[in-house]
Every structure is written in C-alpha cells, then in structure tokens.
Amino acid sequence: MEFKELFTGEEEKIREMSQMASAIVKEHYDPIIGPGQNDYMILKFQSVEAIREQLAQGYRYFFVTRGGKNIGFMAFYPRGSAMYLSKFYLYKQERGKGFSRKMMAHVAEEARKAGLASIELNVNKHNSARSAYEKLGFKVIRTEKNDIGHGFFMDDYVYSLEV
Numbered sequence: 001m002e003f004k005e006l007f008t009g010e011e012e013k014i015r016e017m018s019q020m021a022s023a024i025v026k027e028h029y030d031p032i033i034g035p036g037q038n039d040y041m042i043l044k045f046q047s048v049e050a051i052r053e054q055l056a057q058g059y060r061y062f063f064v065t066r067g068g069k070n071i072g073f074m075a076f077y078p079r080g081s082a083m084y085l086s087k088f089y090l091y092k093q094e095r096g097k098g099f100s101r102k103m104m105a106h107v108a109e110e111a112r113k114a115g116l117a118s119i120e121l122n123v124n125k126h127n128s129a130r131s132a133y134e135k136l137g138f139k140v141i142r143t144e145k146n147d148i149g150h151g152f153f154m155d156d157y158v159y160s161l162e163v
Contacts, residue, residue, distance in 0.1 A: 001099060003074075003106050006051075006061040014051050017061060020070055021046040024089045032126050037152045044148065059086060060110070064103055071099065076107055076119075082160070083111035085121040104136050108163045118163055122156040130157065137161050 006013050022042050029038045044050060054075065055061065064072040072090035076083050085107055090099055104119075111119055122144065123130050138159035146154045 001102050002065045003062040003103075004065055006055065006063065008052070008055045013063075014055075015048055016070075017063065017073060018046055018048045018051055020063075021051075021073060021087065021089070024072070024091055027092060028089070028129075029124075029127075032124055040150055040152055041148065041154075054086075061087070062106070064090065064099065066094075066099075072103070074103055074107065076110065078114050078116060079120070081116055082118045082120040083107060083114065083116045083163075085119050088121065100132055101136065104161075108161075111163045116163070119161045121159050122154065123159055125155050125157055133159050 006017055025042055025046060026035075026038060029041070033041075051061065057077070059075050059077045061075040062073060063070050064074065071094040073087060074085070074089070075087035076085045078084070088100070088103065088107075090103075107119055111117075119138075120141075121133070121138070123133060125143070138161045140157045141160045142158045144154070144156050144158055146156070148154055
C-alpha cells in the first residue's frame, strides 16, 4: 500500500481525485443522507474547485494505492492541537481488509511529525463506519449539528484519537 500526495497545480490528478471521491461518497452516503444532500455535499466538498481550494488552504490529500491502482483517498490538516481528518474513504470492495489501520497509521505519523496530540474527525450519526473508527481506538468527544447551507445539516459525532 502506498500513499501518493496530491499537490496544488496537479490539475489532472485533482480531477481524478474529484471523480474517485464523488463515486465513493455517492455510493456510501446516498442511503444515509439521501441523494439530494449528498449531491450538494459532493459539489461543495469534492468538486475540482473545492479540492483546489482545500489544497490552497493547507489540506493534504493522498491517493491510497495498492498494486498501482487507486483504492481510496484521505485528506487532513492541522486544526488547533489536533490533525483534523476530513476525508477517509475506501472503495466498497476494499473495505474490511485492514487497509484503514494502515491509512490511520499514516495520519497518526503525520500528526506526530506536526507536533499534534490527537486526530479528530466528524462522523455522521447514522454512518456504519462509526464502528470501524471505534475499532481503531477513536472515542466520541461531542456531537455537532452544522448548517452547510441550502437547508442541509451535518448531524455528527466528533471522534478523537490520541497519538
């Protein structure tokens, strides 16, 4: 497994990331939040323009590859004393194979390099992935309901893992 970082100005790779992210997120979240909100969130957070903006703001995006093939992606950035894990996704057929543990180890290493004490992330209250984060050692530290516009809200648990 390899982690290939995406950089500002890599337009073809940014488009590739957007397409992959949209496909994974669409498949996973449509049943949880519905296609209307999910399409809005993909446009807001995973479009080419959104990824460009996030990279410019200091997000670090990584393709997760195995055997030269993209199997997922992740994105994170420092926020306060924590590394905020904004994106952490695998294609459905790649889940349950232990890859998330290796991905999280990479995030933890980057957090330690940055001198940060923990990793934090938001998880939709109805997302089945909550159990995967809990198996990795994450604990719920609070709940949040964030207005993301157009009448949509993200109703989440906030998880934390000390590194």
